Structure formats: C-alpha cells, structure tokens
Amino acid sequence: MKDKLIRILARDLKVNRFTDESECEYNERLIYSAGAAWAKTLVYGRSYADSKLSDSFINTDIMYIETHLSKVLEAYLRCFDINLDWIKSTSASGYEGRARALASQIIKEVMYTYNLAQILSRRITSVKTSFYKYADNLYLIRGNVLNEKNVYSVGVAQWRKDDNLEDYMIDRKIINVAGKDYYSIMDKEFNWKDSDLNDNYLIFKLGYKGGYSKCWKPIKLNEIPLGISIIRLANAYNGGYILVKKNKGKLRIVELEPWYIEQKEIYRILYALNYKNGTPAEFKVKKKDDYYILRCSGGIPSYEDRIITCCSWPYMTFNNKYLRIIPCFLWEVVEKQINKLGIKLVG
Structure with a gap:
C-alpha cells in the first residue's frame, strides 16, 4: 500500500527519486510537494486530479486549511519512511505536532510564492493561474494545481516545460540592477x-x-x-x-x-x-548527478528568494532557507539570480 501511494504521488506530481538519494530524502521531498498540492486543493477545489475554480472555497480561514492539511501530512509521516529529525521545531513533538509544524510551513511558503493570497489577516483566497517565463521553455506556474504531463512539482511550486506556450508573463522587479x-x-x-x-x-x-x-x-x-x-x-x-x-x-x-x-x-x-570591494560573497554549491545542493552564506532579497524557493526543496530540515535542493533542469534559473546579485558560486 505504501509503495503504491508513493508511485501515485510521484506520477501526479512528477517528482522522481534522484540517482544517489536515500529513500528518506526522497520521501521528504515527495511529502513536501504533496503538502503544497493539498494546500492549494483545499482552496481551489475538492480534488487534486480535477480541481475546478468553480468548486473553490472562497475566503477560506487559514486554520481550516492548516487543520485539514496537517491530518493529511500526519498520515504521510506515519506511512512513509523519513528521518523525523527533518522536522525540528520547538512545538513539533510526535507525529501530530510534526504534521502541524510542516503544514504551517508549507502554507506560509505557498502564500509567499504567490500561489495563494492572504486577506483580512486570517483569510486565504485563490489567485488567477498564470505563467511566468524564466528561461527558454521553462515557465513558473502561479495559482492552481495543474495535473498535466509537462508540469513538474518542485518544492511548493510547479513548473511547465513548453516549446509553444504563448500566453505568459515576464516577472517585473522593483530594483532591476545587477x-x-x-x-x-x-x-x-x-x-x-x-x-x-x-x-x-x-x-x-x-x-x-x-x-x-x-x-x-x-x-x-x-x-x-x-x-x-x-x-x-x-x-x-x-x-x-x-x-x-x-x-x-x-x-x-x-x-x-x-x-x-x-x-x-x-x-x-x-x-x-x-x-x-573585490570580495564578493560566496555561496557553496555541490553538483550531484541530477540535482544541486546550494548552501547560502546570507539572506537573499525577497524577489530572488521567491524564485529560488520555487526552484527547490529545503534540505536537511523542513524549513531550511539556507540549504536547498535544486533539480538540474532549474539550475540555470537559480544560477542567474545568484550571479546577478554579485555572489560567487564555489564548489
């Protein structure tokens, strides 16, 4: 039953195990992306496979989402093999506490990356689904969960690989200076x-x-x-x-x-x-067969940080902003953002 559930999630989310990745590390990535899909589904529609905007719960209370999402995540945590130290939190004791902490983190990241919107302090609502181009044939999806063959889940985000997409936008930034x-x-x-x-x-x-x-x-x-x-x-x-x-x-x-x-x-x-000063900041990167591990020595401006968050999973712990797992097909997007800040990438 566990293996079947993992296969179904991997198929729907397009999240596959990396070459030299442990089963626990793979399961952690899978749970994280599945949690993001469920968080959006709780707002956009009743089913991950065929969520419809017309079925959405408008202005859903954030506690409704967190409560229901934590129940789903608790089932995943109990079912899948993971390293429980992956979820370290002062309030995360036992499966229930860990699931609640993970749900809260995922909801925060889904809103941070503009896949859901927060209004009136505690209310969550949907946003219009749109596509943003960041590289040739690579488009970041903001908004609803899409279950299509050319759509890939990465962290809390989804990316579309498409040679012919015409209806897309270019992200604008306030400070567009190298x-x-x-x-x-x-x-x-x-x-x-x-x-x-x-x-x-x-x-x-x-x-x-x-x-x-x-x-x-x-x-x-x-x-x-x-x-x-x-x-x-x-x-x-x-x-x-x-x-x-x-x-x-x-x-x-x-x-x-x-x-x-x-x-x-x-x-x-x-x-x-x-x-x-001639002493650029240095971020460490380790190249694996089909992914990179990025270690940041400092914070990143919110604009670039959102893009990197959408290109990666947290590494070592569920809320790690300084260690990130980045699949190879998105590395050029991340590398461009870091280099433009004047940061040097070192092995």
Missing part, C-alpha cells in the same frame, strides 16, 4: 544628505566569507572608511540601517526605509558593497 552596477546607483542616485550621526553604531565589515550575521562590528564615526559603507544602530535588533558616504573626511548619509528590511533588500546592498 550587483556589479548597484554601488554606482547608490552613489549617484540615492538622496544623500548631510550627516547628523551621534549614536553608537555597528558597521558591516567587508571581505568576510562566513555568515553575514557575524559581519557587524562596533565602529567609531571617525573610523568609517572612504567610500560607501552601511551601518546600523548598535541597540536596534532589526532596523536603524544607514548608508554612509565618506569623502575627504566629510560624511553624508541615507537613512534606509523599513521596506529595505521587510523585503530583505538590505542584502542586495551588502552583496553590492562586497562586490565593489
């Missing part, structure tokens, strides 16, 4: 003003190859180097970011709006500064 050019944009186009700094600050130290959270060091204002740097208030946990430009001993500043933190655009600045 990392190698972003320093010049900051220098010439940001609204610099005279400095009125008079507090304790941390500066982002350039050149460090490890985790970016460890790169913030105390600094005195007279020690700030020439050129553009980024500092933040020493007593602020996640805010108070300021760009500082020093020229001939004079400081000018740009106080960054909360949007830069909310959308993780701070990281675009950090990577651009390191690229300009």
Whole structure:
C-alpha cells in the first residue's frame, strides 16, 4: 500500500527519486510537494486530479486549511519512511505536532510564492493561474494545481516545460540592477544628505566569507572608511540601517526605509558593497548527478528568494532557507539570480 501511494504521488506530481538519494530524502521531498498540492486543493477545489475554480472555497480561514492539511501530512509521516529529525521545531513533538509544524510551513511558503493570497489577516483566497517565463521553455506556474504531463512539482511550486506556450508573463522587479552596477546607483542616485550621526553604531565589515550575521562590528564615526559603507544602530535588533558616504573626511548619509528590511533588500546592498570591494560573497554549491545542493552564506532579497524557493526543496530540515535542493533542469534559473546579485558560486 505504501509503495503504491508513493508511485501515485510521484506520477501526479512528477517528482522522481534522484540517482544517489536515500529513500528518506526522497520521501521528504515527495511529502513536501504533496503538502503544497493539498494546500492549494483545499482552496481551489475538492480534488487534486480535477480541481475546478468553480468548486473553490472562497475566503477560506487559514486554520481550516492548516487543520485539514496537517491530518493529511500526519498520515504521510506515519506511512512513509523519513528521518523525523527533518522536522525540528520547538512545538513539533510526535507525529501530530510534526504534521502541524510542516503544514504551517508549507502554507506560509505557498502564500509567499504567490500561489495563494492572504486577506483580512486570517483569510486565504485563490489567485488567477498564470505563467511566468524564466528561461527558454521553462515557465513558473502561479495559482492552481495543474495535473498535466509537462508540469513538474518542485518544492511548493510547479513548473511547465513548453516549446509553444504563448500566453505568459515576464516577472517585473522593483530594483532591476545587477550587483556589479548597484554601488554606482547608490552613489549617484540615492538622496544623500548631510550627516547628523551621534549614536553608537555597528558597521558591516567587508571581505568576510562566513555568515553575514557575524559581519557587524562596533565602529567609531571617525573610523568609517572612504567610500560607501552601511551601518546600523548598535541597540536596534532589526532596523536603524544607514548608508554612509565618506569623502575627504566629510560624511553624508541615507537613512534606509523599513521596506529595505521587510523585503530583505538590505542584502542586495551588502552583496553590492562586497562586490565593489573585490570580495564578493560566496555561496557553496555541490553538483550531484541530477540535482544541486546550494548552501547560502546570507539572506537573499525577497524577489530572488521567491524564485529560488520555487526552484527547490529545503534540505536537511523542513524549513531550511539556507540549504536547498535544486533539480538540474532549474539550475540555470537559480544560477542567474545568484550571479546577478554579485555572489560567487564555489564548489
């Protein structure tokens, strides 16, 4: 019965076992993508195989989805062979707790990748199904679950391979500047003003190859180097970011709006500064026969992060944003996003 269920899920989702992948790792990927399909089905329709928009539950409460999804996932967790340490959470004890934690994570990622929309705080609704082109013959599907022979499930997303698709869109981004050019944009186009700094600050130290959270060091204002740097208030946990430009001993500043933190655009600045410094950030990648394992040393701006999330499964743990499994057919999409940020990929 277990083997039959796995075959059916693999067939419907187009998720196949990688060459050197353990059974547990394969089952974890399969459960994750099946959970995303079920989450969308609970909103879009009553059946995964033939869900119809006319059958959808409009403005479904998020607890309805999480409760029903966790029951499905609990059955999968009990049935399939997995490493239970894959679901590590302070509240995830036993199969029921793990299923609830996994359901919550999957729903969050499905909404994050624009496959469902959240309204009125706790209500979930459908979005129009649309296709976005990211490479030749490769289209990201946003919206309803599609069960077609040329549609492949990856993580919480689905991708369509198609030579003749005409009705597609091009994703637009607010900041469409390569990392190698972003320093010049900051220098010439940001609204610099005279400095009125008079507090304790941390500066982002350039050149460090490890985790970016460890790169913030105390600094005195007279020690700030020439050129553009980024500092933040020493007593602020996640805010108070300021760009500082020093020229001939004079400081000018740009106080960054909360949007830069909310959308993780701070990281675009950090990577651009390191690229300009000649010490680009390094993400590690390991090539397998039919997939890659990507290890990120820092966060990624939300625009690029959504695309990478749609191209991958979490690795090692169910909610890992820094270790991702990427199938070979989507690697060019991921590689393009990372390289454009000014990040170097190393083996």
